[in-house]
Amino acid sequence: MKHFLSLASATLLAILSATAQYTPSPENIAARQQFSADRFGVFIHWGTYSLFAQGEWYLNAGLNEKEYSKAASAFYPHRFNADEWVKAIKDAGAKYITFTSRHHDSFSMFKTAESNYNIVEATPFGRDVVGELSDACQRQGIALHLYYSILDWRRCDYPIGRTGRHTGRQLRPNYDTYFGFMKNQLSELLTNYGPIRAIWLDGYWDHDADTIPFDWRMEELYRHVHTLKPACLIGNNHHISPIEGEDFQMFERDLPGENTAGLSGQDVSQLPLEMCQTMNGMWGYKVADQNYKSSGELIRLLIRAAAKGSNLLLNIGPQPNGELPQAALERLKDMGQWMRRYGETIYGTTQGPIDEQPWGVSTAKDNVIYLHVFNPETGDIKIPMKRRILSAKVVNTGQAIMARTDKKAGTATFNVSKLDGEPDVIIKIVMKQ
Numbered sequence: 001m002k003h004f005l006s007l008a009s010a011t012l013l014a015i016l017s018a019t020a021q022y023t024p025s026p027e028n029i030a031a032r033q034q035f036s037a038d039r040f041g042v043f044i045h046w047g048t049y050s051l052f053a054q055g056e057w058y059l060n061a062g063l064n065e066k067e068y069s070k071a072a073s074a075f076y077p078h079r080f081n082a083d084e085w086v087k088a089i090k091d092a093g094a095k096y097i098t099f100t101s102r103h104h105d106s107f108s109m110f111k112t113a114e115s116n117y118n119i120v121e122a123t124p125f126g127r128d129v130v131g132e133l134s135d136a137c138q139r140q141g142i143a144l145h146l147y148y149s150i151l152d153w154r155r156c157d158y159p160i161g162r163t164g165r166h167t168g169r170q171l172r173p174n175y176d177t178y179f180g181f182m183k184n185q186l187s188e189l190l191t192n193y194g195p196i197r198a199i200w201l202d203g204y205w206d207h208d209a210d211t212i213p214f215d216w217r218m219e220e221l222y223r224h225v226h227t228l229k230p231a232c233l234i235g236n237n238h239h240i241s242p243i244e245g246e247d248f249q250m251f252e253r254d255l256p257g258e259n260t261a262g263l264s265g266q267d268v269s270q271l272p273l274e275m276c277q278t279m280n281g282m283w284g285y286k287v288a289d290q291n292y293k294s295s296g297e298l299i300r301l302l303i304r305a306a307a308k309g310s311n312l313l314l315n316i317g318p319q320p321n322g323e324l325p326q327a328a329l330e331r332l333k334d335m336g337q338w339m340r341r342y343g344e345t346i347y348g349t350t351q352g353p354i355d356e357q358p359w360g361v362s363t364a365k366d367n368v369i370y371l372h373v374f375n376p377e378t379g380d381i382k383i384p385m386k387r388r389i390l391s392a393k394v395v396n397t398g399q400a401i402m403a404r405t406d407k408k409a410g411t412a413t414f415n416v417s418k419l420d421g422e423p424d425v426i427i428k429i430v431m432k433q
Helices: 002-019 026-038 065-074 082-091 129-140 175-192 218-228 295-307 326-345
Strands: 040-044 096-102 143-149 198-202 233-237 249-252 273-278 310-316 360-365 368-373 380-384 389-394 404-406 411-415 425-431
Touching: 026 143, 026 233, 026 310, 040 143, 082 096, 082 129, 082 326, 096 129, 096 198, 129 143, 143 175, 175 198, 175 218, 218 233, 233 249, 295 310, 295 326, 295 360, 326 425, 368 380
Parallel strands: 040 096, 040 310, 096 143, 143 198, 198 233, 249 273, 273 310
Antiparallel strands: 360 368, 368 425, 380 411, 389 425, 404 411
């Protein structure tokens, strides 16, 4: 009887655990707060696909996976230097790096016991890139996040979805074994590589809930991560509303609440927010893609993200030799120069009190409002004022600027027509507490 009761209790406990709502740990809440305060991170898409110089989705273009995988034997990025990468990114003002530990082509950029198709065992390079990057991040005080693909175009046990249908593999779908593989790899990443602040998942969209119903068992996977590392943040690039157990919400190629790219139509949640965007057109290195956004465009994107209460995760696709492209380095340098002067208007800020306007956007911190004026030719800009203005100045020059206040309407008006600054003019308004 006692044995029966213990089994029944264990079963009940398992059911309750499976259905219990996720409660983030105090360490997780602290990590969320720091993540939100950081506001700027750099995404790095790098793997053996860089050898083809056709972007990170090249295997999905109808290539045979066995032929594609031969590229690993030629992957020797002799100019890779983790400390140089991290220094360039840190000097740009970014506070964290999100690195592709394993992409859809199944190649692991770390030493794993789960597959010999990894950078240490399958390449002449033989070095653990994730390990070296983790060490460099720790030395230089940069947080490390790891991208991990839950979609696989090479493994036979992956239950095939919308992509990777023509890679020549012999399909033997078995989600139990594939799920176990993912859990084991995530265990390796979270226990062998020092402090990993976040896991960035991708590929959920491969099984469309409407046309290809599929149970990814995400909440089980999330519990696995949080059991190993309660503070570790989890985000999933699934293009839908957050799933129970996620710690931040991401938006691909669009700011929260926008959907120009057709990938971010989901509602904006109360979780910390992050939008990701490329410097040029591709995530992975593509030799023909030199269509880089200007430094001014990227700085404005960073400002607009902060004004939405969101981080910007800005992507770079390193070259096959291990170097960051010169065009990317130049833009990082320009962004760093701007952030050293005006970082106070971005770091640790929240969404401003004014939604985006033709003249620009706003960010806020405590009793301070920052107006980022992209279009001074607008002339007068009127903003709501619920508290008395103690001071207002143009951050670019340090000069005071007067406001015309209308107490009855509760507004303040600034004339910005004679102000000039690239890529924006910043007005700092200190309010009475």
